[in-house]
Amino acid sequence: MSTAATREAEDLTFTAPKTESLAALLVARERPPRPSALAASVTFGWRAMLKIKHVPEQLFDVTAFPIMMVLMYTYLFGGALAGSVDAYIQFLLPGILVMSVVMITMYTGVAINTDIDKGVFDRFRTLPIWRPAPMVGYLLGDAVRYVMASVVMLTVGMIIGYRPEGGPMGVLLGVVLLLVFSFAFSWIWTMFGLMLRTEKSVMGVSMMVIFPLTFLSNVFVEPKTMPGWLQAFVNNSPVTHLATAVRELMAGNWPTADIAWTLGWAALFVVGFGAITMRLYNRR
Template sequence: MSTTTLERPVRTVATRVERPEPPSALSASLTLGWRSVLKIRRIPEQLFDVTFQPVIFILMFVYLFGGAISGDTTQYLQFVLPGILVQTVVMASLYTGISLNTDIGKGIFDRFRSLPIWRPAALVGALLADSIRYVVAAVVCLAVGMAMGFRPDGGVLDVVAACLLVLVFAFSLSWVFAFLGLTMRSAGAVQGVSMLAMFPLTFASNVFVDPSTMPGWLRAWVDVNPVSHLVTAVRGLMSGSPQAGDIGWALIGCAVLVAVFAPLTVRAYRRKS
C-alpha cells in the first residue's frame, strides 16, 4: 500500500474534525482574571499593602493625631475611618498599572496574543481580579475600626452601599493606572508617577480634617477633588444621612474616568500586543 493511499483517510478524518468555538469575551476575561487571583494565592505578599497599611493609618491618625485634631480619639475615629477606607481602597488601585507593566516586561502578554481569545481579555481580567484587593482593604478597615469602637449610625445596607460606591470608584480609577502601566517603560516609573498623582488626591482632601480650616487656594482644590466628594458620600451613607449630591458627583466621576481612560487603555494595550 502506497503512502499516498494511507494519507487520504487521515486527511479525510482531519477535515471532519470541527474546531471548538472560541471562548466568549466574558469567559476569557474571567479565566484570565482567575489567573491573577491564583497569583495572589501563591504570593500572598501582594496583599500586604491592603492588610497592613489600613491598620497602620488608623492607629497612627487616631491615637497620634486624633486628640490634637478633635480633642477626642473616639469622636475622631467616627470621622476619619470612612476617609481612611476610601484612601486605602483608592491607593490599592495603583497596583493594577504596576502589575500590568511587570507582565508586559516578562513577555506574558506576547503569549496571550497567540491565543484565539478576545484581545483585551487579559486587560479586563486583571482589572476584575484587582477588585478582590479592594474588598480585602475595605473589610480590614471596617474590622479594625469596629474593634477600636467605630459604630456607624446607618444600617448594614447603608454600610454595604458605601463600600460598593468605593469599590466602583476604585475600579474606575484603575483604568488610569492601567493606562500608565501600558505606556511607561518600567514598573518603578509607574509606581513613582502613580504615587505622585495619588498624594494630592488623597491627602489634599477631606479624608483627615475638615477643609474649613484650610487656606482658600487649598480649599478650592479640595472642593473639586473627586475623592472629597466620595469621602463625603461615604460618611453620609455610614451615618445614615446619605447626600444624593455627593453620591451623584462620585458616580459622575466614575463615568468620566471610564469614558476617557478605558478607550485610551484598550488602544495602548492593542499597540503593545
C-alpha cells in the first residue's frame, strides 16, 4: 500500500465517529416536548401573518375593499332608500360590515389550496402536532384580517356620519360576535380548499355560495319590502340573523334571539364542516 493511501486510511479512521459516542450523544439529549394544541395553532397563525408581511398586497381586501363598499353603497342607495346619507348609514354600516367580513372569509380556502398545490401540507402532516393545527392556524391568522377590516369600515363610517348608540361596548360586542361567526363560517372554505383542485375553482364556488347569502339578507333593506316567498328565505338566513344581532348590539340593544341563532349557526358550521374538513385532510 502506498504512503498516500496509508495516510488517507489513517485520517478516515481518526475522524470517523464511534458508534458508542453517537449513541451516548443521542440518548443524553431529551426529546423536545410535544407542542400543545394551542401552541401549534398559534404558531401556524403566526405563519399566516408572516405571509402577509412578505406579500402586503394581501391586505387590499381588508383595507381598500371595505372602504369602497361603505362609500359606494352609502352614497348610491342612501338618498333613494332613506332620504339621506346620514339616515341610511345608521342602518347600513353594521350590515355592510357583516357582508364585507363574511365575503373575505373565502380567501382562507384559496390560501389552503395554494399550500396544498405547493406540497407544504405534506410536510405538515408528518409533524408530531395536533392534526387540526394548520387549519386552525389559518383561521386565527385570518381573524386578524377580519379585525382590520372591521376597524377600517367603522372608521370610515364614523367619518361620514355613523353614530352607534350602544357606544364603544356595543360596537365591541358586535365585532366580537362577527368574529366568532366568521371563524366558524371559514370552515366551509377550508373544506372547499381541500376538496377542489385549483384555487380558481375554490374562488368560483365560494362566490356562488357567498353572493346569495349576503345579498339575499337584510344588509341593505328590511325584508318586509320583499315578496313573501323571498322573506321566508331571508328571515331564516344566517347572515340575516348575524346582521340583525350586530346592528342591534351597536344600537345599544340585546337581541337575544338573533344572538342565539348566530351562535347556533356558528356551532353547526364548526361541528359539521370542521369534521368534513379534517376527514378530507387526513385522507388527502
